[in-house]
Every structure is written in structure tokens, then in C-alpha cells.
Amino acid sequence: MMTTESYIKEAILCQSLTEGKVQCNICQRRCKIPPGKRGYCWDRLNLDGKLYTLAYGQVATSWIAPIEIKPMFHFFPGSRAFSLGTLGCNFRCPGCQNWDIAHRQIQEDTPLTEYVAPEVAVEAAKSSGCQGISWTYNEPTVWFEYTLDSAKLAKKNHLYTNYVTNGFISQEAMDLIGPYLDSYRVDIKGFSRRSYGKIAHISDFTPILENTVRAKEKWHMHVEVVTNVIPGYSDDESQMNNLATWIVDHLGVETPWHVTRFIPHLRLSHLPATPVATLERIIEIGKSCGLQYVYIGNVPGHPLENTYCPSCGKLLIHRMGYSVSECNLEENRCIFCGKPIPIVGEVVSI
Ligand code: SF4
Numbered sequence: 001m002m003t004t005e006s007y008i009k010e011a012i013l014c015q016s017l018t019e020g021k022v023q024c025n026i027c028q029r030r031c032k033i034p035p036g037k038r039g040y041c042w043d044r045l046n047l048d049g050k051l052y053t054l055a056y057g058q059v060a061t062s063w064i065a066p067i068e069i070k071p072m073f074h075f076f077p078g079s080r081a082f083s084l085g086t087l088g089c090n091f092r093c094p095g096c097q098n099w100d101i102a103h104r105q106i107q108e109d110t111p112l113t114e115y116v117a118p119e120v121a122v123e124a125a126k127s128s129g130c131q132g133i134s135w136t137y138n139e140p141t142v143w144f145e146y147t148l149d150s151a152k153l154a155k156k157n158h159l160y161t162n163y164v165t166n167g168f169i170s171q172e173a174m175d176l177i178g179p180y181l182d183s184y185r186v187d188i189k190g191f192s193r194r195s196y197g198k199i200a201h202i203s204d205f206t207p208i209l210e211n212t213v214r215a216k217e218k219w220h221m222h223v224e225v226v227t228n229v230i231p232g233y234s235d236d237e238s239q240m241n242n243l244a245t246w247i248v249d250h251l252g253v254e255t256p257w258h259v260t261r262f263i264p265h266l267r268l269s270h271l272p273a274t275p276v277a278t279l280e281r282i283i284e285i286g287k288s289c290g291l292q293y294v295y296i297g298n299v300p301g302h303p304l305e306n307t308y309c310p311s312c313g314k315l316l317i318h319r320m321g322y323s324v325s326e327c328n329l330e331e332n333r334c335i336f337c338g339k340p341i342p343i344v345g346e347v348v349s350i
Helices: 118-127 140-156 171-180 193-200 206-217 237-250 276-289
Strands: 014-016 022-024 044-047 050-053 061-066 080-085 132-135 160-165 183-187 222-229 257-261 294-297 315-320 323-327
Touching: 022 050, 050 140, 080 118, 118 132, 118 140, 132 140, 140 160, 140 171, 171 206, 183 206, 206 222, 206 237, 222 237, 222 276, 237 257, 237 276, 257 276, 276 294
Parallel strands: 080 132, 132 160, 160 183, 183 222, 222 257, 257 294
Antiparallel strands: 014 022, 044 050, 061 080, 315 323
């Protein structure tokens, strides 16, 4: 069993306030935490006016996962990423698919996590044949210090690095980890204050958009966007049209956009799964806005999981499950018409 002393570590990016409070500046919630209390994510504790992270190295789940499952389709396709998550999150989405870890607190008397040092994680990634390491399953910023140390070490060991994030990181934190992150798979859950208020309980989602642009422009990360379309929350066509237009204008027409099916979970168990026709309609909207790579998600075997050449329309990458089963690229160009396809790394097919 863990003891408090064995797992806490002093937090970074925080500032002392009056009456012993400490402000955490890791994410945009910027919690002002009184002595003896934790922040919104439950992973940061104020002990006598000093802020500590409880989550450093505390791995709740780890897996050798195909990069396609994130989903990331244009970044080392077919590769495996050593994938890690901890407990807690800075959002409490009512339909969270990983609620069993994201909505849980680290406790001394409930050993749901196991300590995995950055060196051990990096070594495990290498020895298991992974090309990279991914912080995923819950929001990676809640164990920011650990992901930062691990990302630095991963880069030294020639592994790629990947954040699967809700994008609510602070700009300061983004600029600390930016030099060590290669890819940024961001959820943009909707495109209105109302949607974000209902889904993530935040009043302003524009920092998520600004961070996404910053990841791409300032830190040259490969960016892919995911929108999980929830019936009644984020499925109206004008909102999706505005989101697609924003991606075109701020990230470019070559940015992959994954439009994924909501599967009923948790407090949204009463909703239906998103109709496939709704997803297909939103994908059409994305394409009519100019996006060249719009994918369906959580609909296994659907032809829109594949990559087609935006120039000649031929099939370039056929996906089966989370594997690449056919690849018609040579040096990341369409073998039929020669168009360069924006893919980072080589494609590994089965
Ligand atoms: S990381 Fe946690 S404690 Fe820090 S601001 Fe975000 S929610 Fe609050």
C-alpha cells in the first residue's frame, strides 16, 4: 500500500496566495486550493501552503496500443505506442468513456495505481517494440510533471511522444512541454459555450482552440482533432459547420478530423448511440468546408475509416480494426497520381 510520503512530489507552475492558498497553473481551471484540499482534478494537494502532485508516476492503466486507437491516422500509421494513464481529470464529462479511472481519486488506502518511474516506462516502450509513448485514457496534464520528465527521456531515447488531451492545458504548461511533444490529439467537443458548458462545465472553450493552434504553430506538433458527436449536445449541423470552418482557417485543410460515434455511458446512458447517418452528414459538412481527411470513428468496418487520395480519389490506406491492412503510398505519396499525403513517419501495414 502507498503511503503519502511515497507518492507525493512538489508541484510546479503554482503560486502562493493569501491564507495559505496555492494557485495551480497547470490547466486553465487555475484552481485556488486552500490548505488540506485538492484541486478540481483531485491530483494536486495543498499541504501547509505548498502544492504537491499526488499522481507522479502513479499509473492506473498501461497498454501497448496501436496509434490508430487514439485515434491518430496520419502519425506513424500502424505503429504501437506505450500508453499510460493515471486517475483523475480536470473535466467531469457526463458521458466519459474512461470514467472508471478519470472520475476516480488517488487514495492512500485504495491501491488502484502502481508506481512506474519515467525510466521504467521508457524502457518498457523500447523493449516491447513500441515506436513511441502516449499519455492517454485520462487528461495528461493532471500528472503534468510526470509526463514532462517522461517526454524528455523518451526524446533522448528516440521515441515519439503523444498527448491525447482535452486541450485545457495552460499556456505556461504547453510552453514547458512543447519542445518534447511530437503530436497532439485534441478533443474539440463542440463549438459553442452551451455545448462546452453542458459537457465539460467550462464557460469559455476558446483557450482550447488557442492551445491547439499553439501546439501546431509554435511547437510544430502534428495535430489531429476528434469530435465525439453526442445526440442533443453536439450534433447540430451549424455548430459542426462552424467547427469544420475553424479547423480549415486555423489548422489547415490537411488536418485530420475524426468524427466519432458516441456510445452511451455513465450519466448519459439514457441517450441513444449517435446514428451513423448523422456522422456521415457531419463528415460531408467537413468535406464541403474544404477538409481533405475527415474520418468516422467507433463504426468498425465503415469505408470512411480509410484514407482516400484527395486528388484522384483512390484508396490509400485501408484500415481493419486498429491496423493498417493495405497501403498504397510510396514515400508518403499516392502511388496512383503522385500527390504528397501529409503523414508523419512511415506506414507499417500488417
Ligand atoms: S491541474 Fe488540477 S489542480 Fe491544477 S488547475 Fe487543473 S484542475 Fe486545478
